[in-house]
Amino acid sequence: MTSISIPRRRLLQGTAAALALPSFAALAQAQGRQLRIGHQKGALSILKGRGTLEKRLAPLGVSVKWTEFTAGPVQLEALNVGSIDFGDVGEAPPIFAQAAGAPLAYVATTLPRPQSEAVLVPKGSAIRSVADLKGKKIALNKGSNVHYFIVKLAEKHGLAYSDLNLVYLPPADARAAFEKGSVDAWVIWDPFLAAAEKLLEARILADATGVVGNRGYYFSSLGYVAKNADVLAIAIEEINKVDVWGTAHKNELAAEFAALWGLPQPVAELTVARAAYGTSPISKAVLAEQQKIADTFFELKLIPRKISVLEAAAAGIA
Numbered sequence: 001m002t003s004i005s006i007p008r009r010r011l012l013q014g015t016a017a018a019l020a021l022p023s024f025a026a027l028a029q030a031q032g033r034q035l036r037i038g039h040q041k042g043a044l045s046i047l048k049g050r051g052t053l054e055k056r057l058a059p060l061g062v063s064v065k066w067t068e069f070t071a072g073p074v075q076l077e078a079l080n081v082g083s084i085d086f087g088d089v090g091e092a093p094p095i096f097a098q099a100a101g102a103p104l105a106y107v108a109t110t111l112p113r114p115q116s117e118a119v120l121v122p123k124g125s126a127i128r129s130v131a132d133l134k135g136k137k138i139a140l141n142k143g144s145n146v147h148y149f150i151v152k153l154a155e156k157h158g159l160a161y162s163d164l165n166l167v168y169l170p171p172a173d174a175r176a177a178f179e180k181g182s183v184d185a186w187v188i189w190d191p192f193l194a195a196a197e198k199l200l201e202a203r204i205l206a207d208a209t210g211v212v213g214n215r216g217y218y219f220s221s222l223g224y225v226a227k228n229a230d231v232l233a234i235a236i237e238e239i240n241k242v243d244v245w246g247t248a249h250k251n252e253l254a255a256e257f258a259a260l261w262g263l264p265q266p267v268a269e270l271t272v273a274r275a276a277y278g279t280s281p282i283s284k285a286v287l288a289e290q291q292k293i294a295d296t297f298f299e300l301k302l303i304p305r306k307i308s309v310l311e312a313a314a315a316g317i318a
Helices: 006-020 024-031 043-050 052-060 072-080 092-099 145-156 171-180 192-200 222-227 229-248 250-261 265-274 284-299
Strands: 033-039 062-068 087-089 104-110 117-121 137-140 165-168 185-189 203-207 217-221 279-281
Touching: 033 043, 033 052, 033 072, 033 087, 033 229, 043 052, 043 087, 043 229, 043 250, 052 062, 052 229, 072 087, 072 092, 072 217, 092 104, 092 145, 092 284, 104 222, 104 229, 104 284, 117 145, 117 192, 137 145, 137 171, 145 185, 145 284, 171 185, 171 192, 185 192, 192 203, 192 265, 217 222, 217 229, 222 229, 229 250, 229 279, 250 265
Parallel strands: 033 062, 137 165, 137 185
Antiparallel strands: 087 217, 104 217, 104 279, 117 185, 117 203
């Protein structure tokens, strides 16, 4: 019998070993894909409770993992370090994330919700018009959606940005300052807005109607979108189904939100009553709205560089 040379024997042994072990690609295929969702206490939390997304994605071999966060910026940090693939956020945090170099991709948007953010003043305040805010102490969360709102509201009523005496406080601290009378006004969003109206008898001086849109956004990473467009399309469909149901069942939706937020039912009912529900894929027209916010924040030196929001969009958007 002809002997096999040592080099060839090693080659055959290596080939046999390779055939015996599954490749990385095969392992990945066997394990299936995953959608890791970051969510706040909102529409995504209700979707989680339904379990319908898991059922839709199971035939595709996609598993779903949920992680709850306290705020949008924290979710975007998790996206940046690769801990989540999808989440929900307001208008402003994605702009800061993109300016910081995060691989952000906008994938869907809510309908505009201008009545869900407003300037509040105490019940007996002498402030009766937006012009009366000149020089007054105004609490708000720096770099948030309401920061953009107050800038545009001031412009609409003939006030310069320098006329605003802004006090930067997160919602909990802002409410405490508002209750104590340490600030004259508070710019805030629901459900904090509704809670202040119902529980503190605060008065709305002006909401965002006719000023800004106040949309919500669903985001992913550019890398995840490129490989999992089908998964994200299904997620958007399921979120919109919750929106459609909520529009037709506002009392039930308010009850679910009240339980999620730990707030009285009337607060949740007011929040739901003035919100518009509906989710759709991202578009260039919607991102043009985001570009205006980004440009404003750059002019105010809130972000370190000028950005193009379109760079955070999947290829082929309309």
